Amino acid sequence: MNGSVNECLTDRTAENQAVETPPADPLSEVMIESTPILCCKDLCKSYKKNKPVLKDFNFTVEAGKITGLLGPNGCGKSTLLKLVSGILVPDGGDILLCGQKRSEKSNALISFLPDSPYFSGGQRVSGMLSYFADFYPDFDMTLAKNMLADLGIDPKARFRTLSKGTKEKVQLVLVMSRRAKxxxxxxxxxxxDPAARDYILKTIIGNYSPDSAVVITTHLISDVEAALDDFAFMNYGGQILLSGSADEVREREGKSLDTLFREVFAC
Amino acid sequence: MLGKCLKYDFKETFKLWWVGALVSLLSALPLSFLMFSLINDIDDESSFPWQVFPLMICYIGVVVGMMISLLSVYVRYYRHFFGKEAYLTFTLPVKRTTLFTSKYITALFFNIASYAILIFGMAGFMGCAILDAVGSVSLGDAIMAALTVVVVYALFFLYTISLSTLSYFFIITFCGVYFKKYSLLAIIVAFFCLSFFGSYAMMLPMMGGMLGIFGLVGLIDANIVSMGPLQGFALIGAGLLLVIVAVTALNMLLAFLSKELLERKLNVT
Structure with missing residues (x-):
């Protein structure tokens, strides 16, 4: 599994190096380098009074990076993703996407996979593909069909007849078949299942372009570790305990992110 | 984007709506004939129980069918904005105003269609009544009278449907935003209250309007007010226009409040 993921990583590094060639217009170079894909400034969110889930939270995601947002249950990882995708309204602070303040238009730039299924049970998988193709101009139908075939999912199947894991795979196919930022x-x-995780990681690594970014929240750190460029350990209240380049921290500490996570968040 | 939203809203609403509409139609067709025969045989006590029982069954069928078809638009609204589908709805690159407008147009269409099916189902009753009346009045007059009833009721329904649709949308939005976990229970209670008190409230402008018209006609007839028939009609027209403006303003206010809640306060959890 790791072998194939590492293969993809090598491919992607080559792609990134190709992109790093100076562009013709020096102004556009400054724009690309200085504008992060996502920038959260002093973000605040609470569901109950005096119990903030996120308090003055600052977070930046650069283009061409896969960032792992890692933390214990209830520390605000999902809340952050929902705020950025527009499902939740922040109590304070700013969310900037490609340098622009978040608005309904920003949804075209974001491809969000929630942690629960969001399609109604009666819909067929093919109908869901058409739905995405209708609303998102950046949706690649051919890619989506190929991915479904690779995962052995019947496009004619109704969503309610699929298992929990297969539903998640279908939604991941939909999300990753977009050319989002x-x-x-x-x-x-x-x-x-562990066998499909390998394919999904390959898909995540292989399908995004170098001018886009990926943010992953997960508890299965050992499974995604090989794919991560950057990471952030997030504690309750949205406090970032440790962040940076995954490779640098592994080298400096002489430990995997999984081991480090267990040490930092030991009960 | 409105076109695309409408396409999916029509498709999804139809899946729920058609069942109720079919039950309503299949019950209304025999009901119209049973009602007519019951009215005609009202003095014949021997056939009375045999007519009442199927009539009641058909009546229940019409009510249940209408409820299913009318509720289908609100079920769609709730699921799409406050159910698990909300994760998809609010991550679409579509303005919330557009999403709301699409739901409103769809709801109006399907609510009108529900009433149209009921009227079509009752066409048998209308037809029998027209044929029965032909002896005392001419066929043309009987058809005109029936059409007048249909048009007057259609206008009344349009007024009621537009207002009730936005009222129900506002209730769902308000409960969805502020009651969260208990939103469904709050919606059911609020729907019941609105239907209960709303039915009385709707009578008030109707009765007020009718009393006003009768009073005005009476005054004109008695020459107490020195007013010609044209001025009288103009006054009635102005009164009706005022009602239309007031209803439109109330509709716009409800739509605005719902939109504001969706844009500023909605947190899908």
């Missing part, structure tokens, strides 16, 4: 995946491997 920011992919936000909330527990993408949660209900998926």
């Amino acid at each position: 920011l992919y936000m995946l909330d527990e993408p491997l949660g209900g998926v």
